[in-house]
Amino acid sequence: MSKYVFGVDVGGTTVKMGFFDNEGVVLEKWEIPTRTQNGGENILPDIAKSILNTMDEKGISKEDVIGVGIGVPGPVDGNGVVYKAVNLGWGVFNIAETLTGLLGIPAKAGNDANVAALGEMWKGGGQGYRSLVAVTLGTGIGGGVIIDGKLLTGYKGAGGEIGHVHIMDDEPEACGCGGHGCLEQYGSATGVVRLANRILAATEEDSVLRNGDVSAKSVFDAVKAGDKVAIQIATQFGEILGKGLAIIASVLNPEIFVIGGGVSKAGEILFEYIKPAYQKYVFPGSAETEFALATLGNDAGIYGAAKLVL
């Protein structure tokens, strides 16, 4: 009986890999470099080689492996087709079929943020929930939408792109997507810094933030210390992000939002700033949607990838 699963999370510089039993207990974790040269042609062969080596070392046959799940930074549809992954140099092709061919083991593929959402539902902050939106507040905002336990990939793999919900008119700076006024321009780690710099420039008021690096961490540390300017920044951050999540809830009516990524390291205090705006803007039918912190950190991707094939 097959009893093992591999979960793979491909990033722009490293590939995280996990070897799991069929209950989702991680037995081993390791990383390999992501070789993006030549259109990223080595990435999948490198992954296949690393998996086959691991199986060899452990004396595991292909029959012992249920499958391999993989998350990648780009839009992936329900059949495992990626529609360009710029950071990897990839164009359009079927990842799942290619990896299955290289391994002789069934493989499934998904977008990294979507797959991380699956991980948080399975073993993280969303355990016990079947309908959730995972929100990763990192350099940008990643989103993963799960409905009745199933990932919403979108027609062309662009489902759950909640970082690009338009939230602000008249934004002069462009978002990475080319738009102006996307949610991630204010609600991500980079977004907190943008808001901080604008507020610091607009006021003369003293703040500890004037004496060092401005980062999402330093802003929320200052909030906890009672710094008035930092509180003003957090209030604006919460107003925008809370409004964005309210808009998303009016479309999806999820059971819970699971908030992860670097900004979420600030902890439960985030919710003090997000929830009032959420309640102000949300359709009453979604007023009871819960909020929780993600708990798997950088491992959400390998857990979710493993879950893809279970």
Added chain:
Amino acid sequence: MSKYVFGVDVGGTTVKMGFFDNEGVVLEKWEIPTRTQNGGENILPDIAKSILNTMDEKGISKEDVIGVGIGVPGPVDGNGVVYKAVNLGWGVFNIAETLTGLLGIPAKAGNDANVAALGEMWKGGGQGYRSLVAVTLGTGIGGGVIIDGKLLTGYKGAGGEIGHVHIMDDEPEACGCGGHGCLEQYGSATGVVRLANRILAATEEDSVLRNGDVSAKSVFDAVKAGDKVAIQIATQFGEILGKGLAIIASVLNPEIFVIGGGVSKAGEILFEYIKPAYQKYVFPGSAETEFALATLGNDAGIYGAAKLVL
């Protein structure tokens, strides 16, 4: 072998009913009044009686009926539980179970806008698509989201409430939901009139709209006649609605938007005003999402209700 289906669409004043074969051909349509007195206690018994009478007249046994589908104006979850339907006087109860009990025939229930979306996918403007958002531009804006052929009901039946996506800050008037600045305050038939009155008040420019009733119909008739003020109104309407649909697409990445309701009677000209704003605000991965007009009109509800049980 069971070969018939009933589709029921409950409105605040009349209940529309349809008798279908198992291919979705409507064999008969009729209406009965909606008796909302005493907490709407007669509505389901009236419907059951009308269905049983019809079966009796036609000499059809319960074994000949696959099931009865019903759409109601309120949030309904995936199990058929309604969470209040204010216009019917209903509180929280399981519609599907109650109707099954009254009929001795399997019944399923859904929200009316969601059910209408199912109808448009099955026999209307969304035929051949599996992932669509139906947008009904009526007194308000109703929404129905279908993912991979399945309705997104939401955790508490409040999925697809796209009329209540927050789209405008600083709106002084309240929406029916209690919020301020909801999409339906600008994109519905009522919304077009709101925008028209504001623009007419803000300009001195001559317009045919100053000589009669201002309605969604008169505005778009004037647009077609080249009336400059009407074109300004349509432009603002399209900017707001296109932005709203772009936001929704960033979350769902649907294959198509199917636009129905009274405002959609203006025809394809609507898209000339909606699409430029949609393209301006949408995440590039959803730029290819299509637009079509709904085709079933007021019958979308009975078709979709029938489809619920097929």
